[in-house]
Amino acid sequence: MESIYFNVENRKQLNRQWETIEPALLLPLSPSKQRTDFPLKGKIIESVIETKSREIVAMAGVSLKCGDCGALLKSVEEAQEHAEITSHSNFAESTEAVLNLVCTTCSKPCRSKTECDLHTKRTGHTEFVDKTLETVKPISLEAPKVAMETDKPDDSSGSGESAEEMVVPEVDKNILEELEAMGFPKARATRALHYSGNASLEAAVNWVVEHENDPDVDEMPKVPANSNVGPAKPALSPEEVKIKAQELRERARKKKEEEEKRMEREREKERIRIGKELLEAKRMEEENERKRIMFLRKAEKEEEKRAREKIRQKLEEDKAERRRKLGLPPEDPTTATAKPSVPVVEEKKVTLPIRPATKTEQMRECLRSLKQTHKEDDAKVKRAFQTLLTYMGNVAKNPDEEKFRKIRLSNQTFQDRVGSLRGGIEFMELCGFEKIEGGEFLFLPRDKIDTAIINSAGTELNSAINNPFFGVL
Known part of the structure; x- marks a missing residue:
């Protein structure tokens, strides 16, 4: 409970309230009981003081209320953030305190019943304690001061330009020399050491690799003169620097070998895939060619069969015509078909001798x-x-x-x-x-x-x- 200043009128009002208290609570002010009535009287005074403090706080503005959405805000900073997010600009000082309902289980503060309900749905916690009066205080309508003012030195006699002076940051000189020996420009090496925290040669090299495409990578970094940035770690000995460099080269070599092996596997997979596709295409081509040849052979056989049948019919017609001219009766079809078959069989027997x-x-x-x-x-x-x-x-x-x-x-x-x-x-x-x-x-x-x-x-x-x-x- 903050101490509250009471003027003379407030003290008179307090005395009048004290006189109206129920007589049963007051003890006689006798010499023997002079000390016993002080504790009870002190408690009553404390209660009255707390009541008066609430009345005084209620008379002063304790929050800022948004006139557009009705949100209660504790400070000017919150009002500025609310304005940036919602574009609301209608704010007024309010005597309504911002609720501070604290969860008894996890101590999470909630500003409204809605937040309490959401918290209960998420966590299952249902017990909340109202601590609004413990945290309420009159709102200050002054704009927040710039944070940089707190960083100014207490010595007012110093010049203001010295705080803004920019200098090259301090870095580990041994690592810087090692980076320069590896071929990096001084500005790039200094920037890498500064932004990698002067941790190690490996960290600086990694930073250079990650930021090699930055437009300002070869510009010398500048920091305020009073930032006093120094190397984060002690310098490495020449032997340690050589070991680190060797480790970096070995790691880069292994990484390159792994990448080459991976690419070789990918190329082998691609070669196998292309080979399978070529074999499948060749098989399909051979299959189509075989079908085409079979179709041509079948067509040739059918054509040959039709030609033979046509010639046979022509011979039969010529034979019948000759018999008609000679006055002979027409030949029996059964005999005509049987006669040609006999010479054919005999001819086959003659041309194809017995063979296994x-x-x-x-x-x-x-x-x-x-x-x-x-x-x-x-x-x-x-x-x-x-x-x-x-x-x-x-x-x-x-x-x-x-x-x-x-x-x-x-x-x-x-x-x-x-x-x-x-x-x-x-x-x-x-x-x-x-x-x-x-x-x-x-x-x-x-x-x-x-x-x-x-x-x-x-x-x-x-x-x-x-x-x-x-x-x-």
């Missing part, structure tokens, strides 16, 4: 595998097929000549044309050739020559050479 079907299939598969394995070099494959056909033709024409039945494997011409291709020697072994003399020669014995197999080999080789679709599927 399994050998033929194996030879066809061997030739198909050879072409698939070397499909990127079609000319080389075709030359191998022609060479094999020549070998088979020589054996079929001159089965008694050993020079056509014996081939040196190390022969350069044979290796270039057949031996170096996967499947070439296997095809000749299917035709009856055998390796002799430790694998130096391929030899076909005279008693093992099978004319049917040799002819089948020639037929398959002719098909492989002349059929553009051989080995595609």
Whole structure:
């Protein structure tokens, strides 16, 4: 409770209030009881003083009230902040005190019942104590003084210009020299040490890296002369400076290596992704090409079938016309269809002698595998097929000549044309050739020559050479 000054009139009024107090509370002022009535009388006086103080405070302005929104503010500073936020300018002095409701649990002050309700919803605290009268005081309408005035020296005889004098801040000279030795300009090194708190060489270098794009990075920093900024830490010895510099270089090197490794991983991932995309594109292209070839083959077969049917119908019409001119009766359709089939069957039997079907299939598969394995070099494959056909033709024409039945494997011409291709020697072994003399020669014995197999080999080789679709599927 602040002390309150009472003038003479206030004292007279207090005496009159004292005389109106209930007589039962007053004790007789006898010599024996002179001291016993003072405590009770003192309490009554204290109560009256507190009541009077409340009345006096109520008569003075204790807050500023916003005329636009009705908010109560404790000081001129709060009114200025309220005006900046809300643009309200209608303020008046008010005798209504700003509420100070303090939470008994967490001691948070609230200025209104609404704030109390919000605090209760957030925290669950429901008990508040009204301490408005303990903190209320008359409001001062004076504008706040500038904070810089408190920083002025007490010596009024000093000049005012000395407080505004700007000088270069003091920094650690050893670290400054080390930074200059590393190639940093003096102004930049001084600025880095000043703003990094003279902590260490590492902190200064980090500051330079972070602020290298600042427009004033190479300007010498200036501070007030009385700020007395000094180095925050003791200077490092030359050995410590070297160790710090080495650590910085090592850290930068490791960081660079990690970045390079990360970039290498990213490049590898990108290379793998591109490779997969290329493989998928190639597979799709091959699939589309295969479908296109199948479609063309099917179309060619259908066209050939239609042409054959058209020719057959034309022959039938010509035959019927000749019979009509000769006066012969028309040919029975059943007989006409049966007769052509007999020569065809006989012709097949003559042109295709008896041959083992399994050998033929194996030879066809061997030739198909050879072409698939070397499909990127079609000319080389075709030359191998022609060479094999020549070998088979020589054996079929001159089965008694050993020079056509014996081939040196190390022969350069044979290796270039057949031996170096996967499947070439296997095809000749299917035709009856055998390796002799430790694998130096391929030899076909005279008693093992099978004319049917040799002819089948020639037929398959002719098909492989002349059929553009051989080995595609």
